[in-house]
Amino acid sequence: MTNTILPPPKPHADTEVDSLTGWMSHLVELRERLVKSALAVLVVFLVLLYWRNDIFTMFSKPMIDSLPEGARMISTEVTSNFFVPLKFVLWVSFVLALPVVLHQVWAFVAPGLYQHEKRLVIPIIASSYVLFLIGSTFAYLFVFPTVFKFMAALTPLGVEMATDIDNYLGFGLTMFLAFGLTFEVPVVVIVLVRLGIVTLPQLRSARPYVIVGAFIVAAVVTPPDVASQLLLAVPLVLLYEVGLFFARWVTPKEASTGLSVE
Structure with missing residues (x-):
């Protein structure tokens, strides 16, 4: 009989397969978490969609109150009347659904954390969300009226103060982010x-x-x-x-x- 010499086994073959399987399972889980987060935002968005104009009117109230009597906000783009309230409702939907999004992030990273790290992360996430809301509320209630009244007082004689709704949306979201992160x-x-x-x-x-x-x-x-x-x-x-x-x-x-x- 002829002795057949078999090649030596690959020592790291099983390890590489396990590593690849682990990465794939993490990617699949990440995809599922992202889908759930997106669905949470979408559900809130669909609920608020019907009241998009009312929500944007509430958002623009500090500016409208500071305008001279008879003045109104303007829309310089053909599609602004439709898309600007839609964009703001999408922002509101994301903020309201943020606890669900953060929960999905937490569920994804929690298995890799030590117990003392878990005890630290949960209060940080909760307090950060609450402080962001407080900062955004502070901007809406105090900063917006102060800035708009100050700007209205500086308007030269003969110049009509009329703000485009798209520019106002950009300004408002910037202020919400700035004061939310400040807090x-x-x-x-x-x-x-x-x-x-x-x-x-x-x-x-x-x-x-x-x-x-x-x-x-x-x-x-x-x-x-x-x-x-x-x-x-x-x-x-x-x-x-x-x-x-x-x-x-x-x-x-x-x-x-x-x-x-x-």
Whole structure:
């Protein structure tokens, strides 16, 4: 009999197959999570679609109230009357469905987290969402009326103040994002201290830079008037102080960084 010499087995073949299978399962799960998130936004959008004009009217009320008597907003594009309210309703739908979207993100990443990381992530996500809503509400109730009345007062004699609804939508969404993210500052400060990236004394010593940076950000993001810049810069500085206040009770992650709160 002739002895047949078999080739040696590939030592990493099974490992590579398992790795590929693992990646594919993650991609499939990611696709399912994205589909569920998109469906949540779509359901809210379809519910609000019928009231799109009423919702946009509520959104534009601060501007309309600041216009001179008899003046109205204008639409310079043929399709703006239809698409602008639609875009805003889509934005509102995403914000309202954001808890479902964040839940899908959490369900995807949670299996790879340690137990202490899970206890940290849930309060961060919940507080971030609530603070974003508070920041957007602050912009709508206080910033919008102040800015629009200030701009109306500066309108030259003989010039009619009439804002295009598409430009107003861009301005409003920018302000919502700016103030919504500004109100996230306490969460950012607490997370930085908790992860040991910076220490509380380092954050306190950075106050002068934060104040200067707040006014620079306000000058870039807001319209070129003092009122709106102050309405963004002052809360930004105050919220930084709020973050420092609550960070005093946060224990930094000393094991991995070696940093500690003095």
